[in-house]
Structures are given as C-alpha cells and as structure tokens.
Amino acid sequence: MDLDAIQQIFFQECEEGLAAMEGNFAQLRDGDRDSETINGVFRCVHSIKGGAGAFGHERLQAYTHQYETLLDLIRNGTLELTPALLDVVVGAFDVLADHVAAARDGDTPPADAAMLERLMAAAGGDTAPAAAKAAAPAAAPVVAISDDFDDLMSMLGDVAQSEDGADAANGWRLRFAPGAKAFEHGAEPLLLLRELTMLGGKVTTCDRAELPTLEAIEPECGYLAWDVSLPASVAEDDIRAVFEFGDPSVITLTRGDAEPAMAEDSVDALFDLLDSVAAPAAIVEEPTPPPPAPAPAPAPAPVAVAEPVEEKAAPRSAAPSPAAAPAAQTIRVDLDKLDRLVNLVGELVITQAMLAQRLAENQMGGISELSDLEHLTRELQESTMAIRAQPMKTVFSRVPRIIRELEGETGKRVRLDIEGEMTEVDKTVVERIGEPLTHLIRNAVDHGLEMPDVRVANGKSAEGVVRLSAAHQSGRIVITVADDGQGINRARVKAKAIEKGIILPDAVLSEEEIDNLIFAPGFSTAAAITNVSGRGVGMDVVRKNIQALGGRIGIQSREGFGSSFSLSLPLTLAVLDGMIVTVGDQTFVIPLSHIVESLRPDEVALSRLGPDGTLLDVRGAYVPVLRIADYLGIDGAERNATDAVLIVVEGDHGQAALLVDTIQDQRQVVVKSLEANYQAIDGVAGATILGDGRVALIADVDALTSRGGRFVSRSALAA
C-alpha cells in the first residue's frame, strides 16, 4: 500500500470522524452533556490532527490543534459548555470540514483566521482570569503574578529550561531509525520529526554513522537516524500515534528513569501552580516555533486519546461512535472487489435458475438439493447485498451543516428533526441521494419555511421545522423531507406554469397535478432568484436523479401547513422479485412489489370507455386496462381482454390493469441496467436474463401507469 492509498484511508476516516462529530453535536444540542459525547468530539479532532501531521497538512494540523485545545478545556471541565460556546465549537467544526476538504482536494485551505481567533478567545479569554486568580498564592518566590496566560506559559518555559536535567532525565527517549526504506511509497521521515517537535520533542542528535560516502550513497535509500527527547508529560500513545501510518519497528521508545532530584522545590511550586490552574496538557504542547518548554505538566493526561496502536488490525477508526464501547471489527474492502462479488452472485442466481429449469424439463424439478441450492443462493445474495448496505446516516450527517448555512443566508430559524438515520440502503443509493436531498432541503428552508415574524403572525412558532426521515417500507426505502412552512401556493404555481407555457390557460388540473408542475423543466416560483435555491433548474433535475436510482418522488402539501416530499427508492438496484409474463412473442418481468392481483376477467367486469379505452371493475373500483403491447409496440399479442390475463398493479399514479397473454412464473431476477448497456427506454425499467438464457425486459410500472393515469383523466374530462 503506498502513501497515497494510506492518505486516502486517512481522508475516509476524516469523513467518518466528521459525521460522528455531527452526531455528537446533535446530542449536545439536545442537552446531553455526557462527558463521553464531548470526548467523542475531542477524539475525532485529535485523530484528524494526528493524520494531518503525518501527511504534512500543516494548516489543517495547526487549525485542529487550536480546536483541540478548546475541546480539551471543555472535556476536562475547565470550561462550561454554554450554548454560546457550543456555537463556537460547531462553527469551528464547519471550518474544520472545509479544511479537510481542501487538504483532500489539494485546494487552498479556507480562511480560518477569524475562527482561530474565536477559538483562542474562547479557550484563553475565559480561562485567563481564573488562572491568574488561582495562580497567585502558589506563585510566590519563583513566578511573578501574571494575568496573562501566555506570559505564564513562557515563564513556565524559562523555569523548566533552567531545570532542564530533571524532565529530560525523566522524559521519553525516542530512537527513530527509518532505515533504508525511509522514502518508500513517497514517505518523508522529516515530517514525522516535525510532528514530534509539535508534541514538545527535541531532536538531540542526528546519527550519521550509516551515511556512506558521496560516491557510494544511494539517493533513494535512507541512512540517517535520530535521537529525540520528549517531555515526560507526553502520553506514550500520542508519541506512537505519530508513527501510526508507518512501520512501527522504526522506533524505539524508552522512558528515562533518573530521579528528578534537582531543584525539586521550584519544580514542585510549578506543579502546584499548574494544578491550581488546571492547565490541560493540550496547552502545554502548544507548538511554538522553537521546541516548546518540556513542562512536566501534571495536568490530566489526555484520557483515551488514542487506543494502543498494536492492538489494531485495521487503521485506527477516527469515528468511535459515542458510548459504543465494543466497536465492531471492520475491514476496508476495495469497492471494485465488492462489485465483482455482487456481479458474480448475480450470475450465480441466473445459473441456478437455468439449472432449475433444465432439471424441471427432465422431471427432476422437485429434488430437495435444488431447493437447498435456491435457498443458499438467495441467502448468499442477501448477505452480499448487505455488505453494500450503508446507513443513511452518512448522508444525513451532512444536513445539519446545510441547515446552519441556510439559517445564516436566509435569516430563518430552523429546527432539524432526523429520524431513521440508521436505516440501511445500498451504497449506490447513499452516494447518489445526497445531491437531490440537499436540493429538497434547501427548497424546504428557502421556499417552504416563512420568516420568523411571518410565522409568529400566523400563530406558528418562530422556529420552523424541517423533518428528515428514512424508513423501510415494503421492500423500498422511503426518505421524506417535510417542513411546516407555508405549503405550495397552488394558484401561484398554476399561474407561473401558464406564464411559462408549460400548461394551457384553460387546463383543468387536480391539486396533485398542480403540485407536480414544479417538476417541470424551467419552472421556478421564487419571487426573486436567491443564492439558496430557485434558479429554476432544480426540481426537474431532482426528479431525474431520483428516477435514475429507480425511485419515485411524491409531494404532499397543505397550504399554510407545510409540504412533504417523499422519495421512494429500491433497497438495492441489483435484484427484484418479479412475475414472468408473455406478451406476444416477448417475455416481460413485472416487479412483484407493484402487483396487487392477477385475474382473467369476465365480460361483465369490463366496460368500454371512448374509442379504445377499457375499464376493469375490480370489486366496484374501476381501473384502466393498459395493453403493454400497444405501449411498447409488440406484435401478435392478445387483444381481447377476456382471453388474456389482467395483472392489477399499483404505481405512482394509482392502479391499472396490465393486459398480458399468459403468466409463466414468479421468481427472483437479477437486474441488468439498460442505461449502462444500451439506453433508457420509457416504460422499461431494465432487463434480465432468464433461466433459458433469453433476455426479458422488466416493465416500468410507474411509467406505464402514469400513461394510464393521463388516459383516465382525459377520458374523465371527455365524459
């Protein structure tokens, strides 16, 4: 694995860490001030800092250092986490996310000066007076009274340096010998040395014993080794963490055991001073350009900062979930390998189906091994799919930041409710749902929610609510974005649609149809185009993206009470249970999730409507009969409904009865994308390979019923 790949892992872990932090903030905001929660935030920042140092992202490292300093003061109780302080911490988190993104993409780091100042003010401003007060009694002979923390620190440095022997003798001794392979995979040992100095280390000697002559030197071989001394106050884990991403055998870490005999009194005075100040270790390791004073701080050593490196099979997880003590063991797998596995399992399912068919042809379809095989295949397939499943949390965790930014941009106040974030869904869906979801959330805040004064005037709370939820519903995942804002102003939507030429002025539309107009390309109702949303390029793209995932989008809106957008997506894009039917000379698969019932109708159940419309009476409800053959241009299909089979399906636009010749079978099929292999066809959701090796098309029930829906409303108008 080369350095780039390791760095890649680092950034993945950063992502996970940031997501975990966002979760922690939600808990903190809910009033959960559990020390483990703030510890979780601290650990994430600490891990990012460690990696940033190892990979030479100095700005990120410097920023995280300051952030960590403040967090440390909070977690050790020096600072109380007031709502104002929480705002600073969360604000700093957003800048941290930008920093990570910039480091990952090689962009210019974000302007963080203002935030650094806020962090420093929050960390120093609040502690300094307390420090001075507490310091006064203990500071008698050695240290003058000071109300400036920086001065105090520099004095500490002076004193500690004058007692150099004591701490150095008692501190860490590190031998760092990167060896001949020092530069393998683009590694740079000096960056690790730099990190050690950030911890307060001092490079005492450079061992050139192995360095050959200029004639003999191999430019790409490492020859140098270093001895580094570190203050005793630095935690062993912190030192080992510096070498976390490399070969652990390059270091030898020993602890000096000499007694700190010299000038014990003055050192003791310092200890007292530090005790009273309760200065956290993080401040002591402040990276001043010259190696900082190795102050023997007795302050609380960083608790649970890093797990012992040796114990981990995988690189350290940057995202220890809050209070989740026994972390599940995980490994990282290249996605290509996983996809290959998924594909192979798909082929296995097809082969199993073929085998079943062949055996059935030879009157051996009933053998028990075959049903065992089918059972195992299905289980294997489900397990494989489960590997690809990821919790929606990875997407939802980015939402709080979006909301915060929107609040800033619009001046509205928003409360975000999230439900079902642990709902798992296929990785592809997780990856591609982010953009449409972001757009819906922006719309909800920008168009949906009213300004606080308007809300209050309407008898609502000043704070608007955006509710984001995910849940499994009958084999699909339904993601809902709802707001309690003003709802869709249908009169305005319709007027706009007429103005834009999307509908005719005399069109008679149901409320649902008006709502759906906002998905029309080029539609925008925002009175003024804002930065946030409303360029009129949004909702049609949202719908297209959702449809590309095999999903549907629905709207429910009540004027004055808010709107709700629900996205219904398949759990996996790879398999579906379907009914195999024949239409003319073609075989089709109708997804079982859409099928309500199938029947062979009597003449009395059928009513003619218009020149070529037929309605089926299903226990008193009339549903349109749709001839798949007509829609998809198939010859030789049965036209007479009484001689055919009607399959009643439920789609986005209500029920319809699909007219097919015969039903062959019902089984699980592996979906092969038409888009990827050919092109998208309206009315066809994909293709599959049947047991006999033939290709069958999978009917897109929603597309078919939407035609039926239009047909009915047209007919209803005519009637």
Next chain:
Amino acid sequence: MTIALPAVLDTPAAAALRQTLRDAMAAGGPVTLDASAVERIGQACLQVLAAAEAAAEDAELDFRIVGASPVFADMATLAALDTLIAA
C-alpha cells in the same frame, strides 16, 4: 564554484543533486551552494548534502551552503544537521 540549489529538493531530486555535487567535487575547487531558492527539502537531499560535506572535508575542499532559505534552515535544524548551515 557557486551552485544554486533548486526550489524543490524532494526524494526524486536527490539523484540529480548527488550528481551535481560529485561533478562539483571532481572539479576540485571550493564548492558554494546557494540555498536561497529552496522551498521544499526532504531527508534524501539533506543526507546527500551531509555526505557531500563529509566528502569535502576528506578532500580538504571548502564546502559552504549560503543564503539558506527559511525552509532550508528550518529543515536542517529539525534534522539536527545544523552543521550544514553553520558555515
């Protein structure tokens, strides 16, 4: 002979640096390296410079690094190779 060191002295640059220094040594005169343009330097080039410094000492040649840029000075100090910039 004054040689201007390039801005980037990372690991891949070490081979060329070694060759330059060997040529300079072979010429026999005092060697002065101008490090004012150095923006990045890693262990690989620092150890080549240290080897050259030792070689110059053996050959009793004058070897100097002048005008060290902040980065150069910083990294040499970090690696405890301050002798390179001491002269």
